[in-house]
Amino acid sequence: MIPQRLTLRNFLSYREAILDFQGLHTACVCGSNGAGKSSLLEAISWVLWGESRATSEDDVIHLGSKEAQVEFIFQMHQQTYRVLRTRQRGQGVSLEFQIMQGSSFRSLTAKGIRSTQQLILTHLKLDYETFVNSAYLRQGRADEFMLKRPADRKQILADLLKLHQYDELSEQAKDKSRQFKGQVELLERQLDAIREQLHQRDAIAQERAELETVLEQMQAQQSANHHQLQQFQAVQHQRQTWQQQLTWQQQQQRNLNQDCQRLQKERSQTDGQRQTLEYLLQQESRIIAGYQHWKALQAQEELFSAKFQSHQVAQSQRQQFEQHYSEKLQQLQNQLQKVQAQEITLQEQLQELQKSLSKEADVESAIGQLTSARQELQKLDQLQLQASPLLQRKQQIQQKLDRSFTRLSARLEELRTSARQLQTQQQRQPSLKKAAVEVAVKIDELEKLRAYQDQVRDKGLERRSFMEQLQAHQRNYEAQLAEIDHKIRMLEQERAAAITEEVEGTTIVQIKQLEFPPCPLCDRPLDEHHWRLVLEKQQAQKEEILSEIWVIREQLTTSEREIQVLREEYTKIEQRLAQYGDTLERRGQLQEQLQNTAEVQEQLTQLNSEAIKLEAQLKTRAFEPELHEELNILDRSLQQLNYDERDHALARGSVDRWRWAEIRQAEIKQAKRRQANILHRQPTLKTQIEQLEQHCDRLNADLERGLQQYDRQIQEIGYNLEQHNAIRSALRQAQPWQLRYQELQQAQQQYPQVQHRLHELTHTLQTRYNDLQTITHHCQELIHALEKTPDLSTHIQALEQQIQQHRTKLDQHLAKLGRLQQQQQQQELLSQQFEEVNSQLKTARQQCRVYQELTQAFGKNGIQALMIENILPQLEATTNQILSRLSANQLHVQFVTQRNRKSKTAKAMETLDILIADAYGTRPYETYSGGEAFRVNFAIRLALARLLAQRSGTALQMLIVDEGFSNQDQEGCDRLIAAINAISSEFACILIITHMPHFREAFQARIEIAKHQNGSELTLCL
Known part of the structure; x- marks a missing residue:
């Protein structure tokens, strides 16, 4: 992965930042602590894998912003990709993945964040854990591997190599082994149960033969009983038929008796209804007279109701007319009050404007003062335009002189530190010679x-x-x-x-x-x-x-x-x-150290001479003579211009002090315009008031005339409420004659029908009496036939019980026979099942053995141990190769995977000890200085990075080192820089994060990061 461009928006401490990696090979990311150096590189891990050091997903969003976005363009396997990740506060994440085709990008984004993330991992061939342990050496994790106990380092190495998947496979194989073991036990129990059931096969066959013989005998007896029962049932069926006919005839007899009683009752009711209708028809003339009187009263009531409607309409129109004119009159009065209020307001405004116009003379005097002050300020502004470039140049020169002073001071301190180190090395020369002689004697032996x-x-x-x-x-x-x-x-x-x-x-x-x-x-x-x-x-x-x-x-x-x-x-x-190889290496180291000490005196003299010269320059400030000369020229030029910033500030204050006159002058002009406008509007308002008063008088006259006209119209209708109420009362009293008249009409229609119905009922009643006599005779004949035929129900019931008992026993024997047949079929199925279960048992035992072997193979002492044993020599060789560059062949590490126990008979103990040797022999890691320990840590981490990158299937083309180098002395820093430069050819891009000035000056390409009020900002220096 080769980075090309990184764009950040509202990410951590950055608001807007763009970093172009093109042309960068080895660059230093520098800045003060907390400036945002690590945040810049955290953006890469966040945009690619969605991982960062933030505890919450919303913590990556810049404080005060609603959305964070990072865009990363990189090259991988000759292809250019772009990844865009966006996070909205309190919401979800959006992820875009694109590939360049021609001059534009084509989207590769899948459906869903997880699918797109998996697609990115497929193209990168690098997950987050491998990245932070290989290409990205994160801050504060350099010594993580070394500080662990020897027994834990092997587990850490296994975690880095992702060997935990073999633990999962081992557990899965173990679970499978348990499952197949349980299956074997279950199948064995099934086989035992099947064997026991198969032993009953002969007994079932014998019992079935005996049962079939018994069934044949019982079926013959059951057939004889059924024949006798059929004979009894035929006789009993005839008797039951006669009994049913008798019951039906008796029911008909009862029904006819009830029907005769009902017809007799209905005939009496019909005769009573006939008498009532005859009485009503006799009062026909009286009912018709009452009905005619009711109709006359109803006509009078309808006439008065029509007059009432006209009276109500006239009253409603009068009220609407009065309300309409009242509303119009109220509107005119409101307009009149509004115009009168405007006239009063204009009069008050005119008085206020007169007060402002009285101060016109004072304002004119202040305007003159303002004009003079502005002329003076204009003259000083022109002087400032001439002096401003000189002041800026003076400030720039002063800053350059300060930086030169700081740089020379830092160089002086470096020279003094180097001199002290050289003196220390020179003091070690006798001990080195003695050690060289001892090593030579030992090598000879x-x-x-x-x-x-x-x-x-x-x-x-x-x-x-x-x-x-x-x-x-x-x-x-x-x-x-x-x-x-x-x-x-x-x-x-x-x-x-x-x-x-x-x-x-x-x-x-x-x-x-x-x-x-x-x-x-x-x-x-x-x-x-x-x-x-x-x-x-x-x-x-x-x-x-x-x-x-x-x-x-x-x-x-x-x-x-x-x-x-x-x-x-x-x-x-x-x-x-x-120890022969170590001794030879020790001799080479001592020879190199002795050779270096021979050059120490000359270097010490040069350093002291340069330090004295720098100290004199700093005391007399005899550096950058051109800048000092230019600074003196600028001071003389500023004196000739006679420009004083204090006079300029006073002139600005004078202009600000008299600026109120312009405001007051504008207010007076506005007051004059408003005064003229008010004087123009006053006659118009008076005319409006007079017109509105006249309009109100006309409306009052029209209202009076209209009301008088509506009153005359109401009198012409002539409606009397008392007469209307009297007619209503008489109409209610005559209302029953209407009902009597309707009953009379119904009686005239019903009387012929009632007479006809009475004749029909008399004829039907005589017919029912004749039918009753016929049914009574038929019932007597059926009773005589039943007395001659005996009742066989008791014999039939006894015979049916006997047949049912035989049927029950027969069913039991048949059910038992069915069970025996089913058991024989089950025996055949069990025999087949026995063969199948036996085959399954063999397969399960074989699978159990296979998964037990896989459990051992995938375990800690299987493939995992073999992989670590194969990887450690490569890791050791790579670490020593890097460490030799960092320490000038002074340090050497060795990985030991087994340690002998105290007991001679016990097996060797699994461990991962790291032996570190220097010029004085092998010592524990804790006894080395911070600088030496850092070199060892750095070499091991870099070797692990290479190893993990190779195992991930991708070349390690990018290296990010975010570690503190403050514990390194001058020589250690130089060696680290030399080592980084030495391995730079193996990478396409190397980024080193530091705040040390020495490291910053060692690299030509720098990414300087500074934190301001608006967030972190970066500057690329090539």
Whole structure:
């Protein structure tokens, strides 16, 4: 990642800042403490990963602002990218990711912040933790690795290398192993349960056969019972039919009785209604007369209601007319009052203006004073224009002289410090010479010991070669011995066969007549004597070979003891020679230090001479003579101009003091204009007042005439409220005749219908009496038939209970048979399940073993330990390479991963010790000075940075060093600068953050940061 441009807006201490990295290779970011140096680089981590040192997300927003925004353009793998991150206070974050195509950027932003962030990580191939531990050496974390306990450093290194993922894999494998172990136990229990169930297969088959026989017998008995029940049910069904018919006929009989009673009652009610209608028809003439009187009263009431409506309309119009004219009159009176108030206000304003116009003479006098003061100020302003460049130049020269004085003072202090250091080095020369002699003697002894070690090694190789020859001879003799044993066994077997043949009945004569048996070694005939000779010869050769083998084994044992002694001697020598390399390095360091001390006196003389010269220049201020001469010329020029800043200030004060006259003059002019305007408006207002008064009089006259006209119209209507109320009362009293007239009309319509209904009811009642007699006769016949047929319900119920009991038992047996059939099917399924579970059990056991092995492999003592062991040599080599540049080959580190325990039989203890050696030997980290410790920390951190960058799969092209260098002396600072310059070719951009002047002057490119009232600001100096 190569930065190109960084733009900040309202981020931490910055309001607006743009940093262009193009053309920057190695630059120093300098400024006072708290100016915002680290904040500038925190912006890079925030825009790329959303991470910063702020505890809250809103803390990155500049105080008083609502939004923070950072834009970062960088180059990666020959591609240019732009990332834009914005944070609004109290709201969310927006993130944009773009790539340059041609002369413009194309968006790569995904849906959502997480997706876009993951896309950025994919292109960078660098996460935040790797960045802060590699490319970004953050402030205050240089010694974090060294200050940890040795046992904890290994864990820190594992965290930096992100080996925790293997712990997660180990835990996952362990969980999987537990799961499969539990699955194995569960499957084993299932297999045991299935075996127990499979043992019941034969018993279930026998029980099923017995149950099927019982079911056949019960089904035959059940069929006979069903046949008898059907016969009983047929007889009982006929009897129930007659019983139902009897019940229906009796119900019909009851219904007819009720119907006759109802018809008789309805006939009586209809006859009463007929009599009522006849009485109402007899009063027809009287009802019609009352109804005619009610209609006449209703016509009179309608006439009075119409007059009432006209009277109400006239009254309403009169009120509206009166209200309209009253409102218009009120408006005119309001206008009249308003105009009269304006006339009074104008009169009061005219009096106030007259007071202001009375001060016109005093204002004119003050205007003259103001004009004189302005003329004087104008003359002094012209002098200021001439003197201002001279004063600015004088101030610039004075600042340059002050900076030169500060720079020379700092240089003088540096010279004095260097002189003291050189004096200290010169005082160490005798001890260095003595140490060099001791180291030379020690090297001579070690070289002799090394030659002796070569002799021991050659002797060991010689004995090893001799042992190999003995082992070859031993193998040869053992082969010969095996061959002889084989021959002896063949001879003994041949002899045993001949004896067996004799025992089986062969006579001596027959044996003599046979030929001698052949020799098993050469196939020639072999008699008893020669057989013994051959056997003795073979046994003698065997004894001789055994003797040789014993001698060889003795020689091998002796050689093994000699090699063991030589090996122990070689190990002791190797342990003593382990310090040979350190001693050679120590001799080189001492020689270099002695060579440096020879140059110390000359350097000390030069430094003292330069310090005396600088001290004299500072006392007499004899530096920058051109600037001093120019300063004197400027002083003389200012004296000739005779310009005094105090006179200029007094002139400004005089102008400000008389400036009120202009304001008063403008007020008087405004008062005159207002006075003329008021005098012009007064006649108009008086005319308006007269017109409004006349208009009010006319409206009052029109109102009076209109009201009189409406009163005459109301009298012409002639409405009388008392007469209207009397007619209403009479109409209410005659209202019942209207109801009686309506009843008369209904009676005239209903009387023929009632007579017809009475005739129908009489005929229907006679018909119902005839039907009742017929039903009564039919019921008597059904009762006689039921008495002849017996009731079989008790027998049927008993037989049904018996059938139900048999059915229950039969169902139980059928259910049991079904269960047995299901159990047999279940047995078949269990047999298949047994095979499946057994197969699953084998698979689960295999998976359990696999995950147990993976748990060990991913654990602390597996892949993680192997990776750390492989990485540490590379880390150690890189650290020593950097440290040699920082300390002039004076410091050397070694990483030790195992430490012997106090008990000799115990295994070595896992650790991560860091041994630091200097010119005086190996010492603990805490005994080194702050400067030396910082160099070691810096070298280890830089080596870790390279290692982490390589593991992330990307080249480390950018390096940011945000560490304090104040604990370094002059020589240490020079070496740090030299080391940074030496490694600068490996990076595309290096940024060093410091507030030390010496570091600032050491780099040509500087980014100077200063904090003002409006926030931090940066300046790029090339």
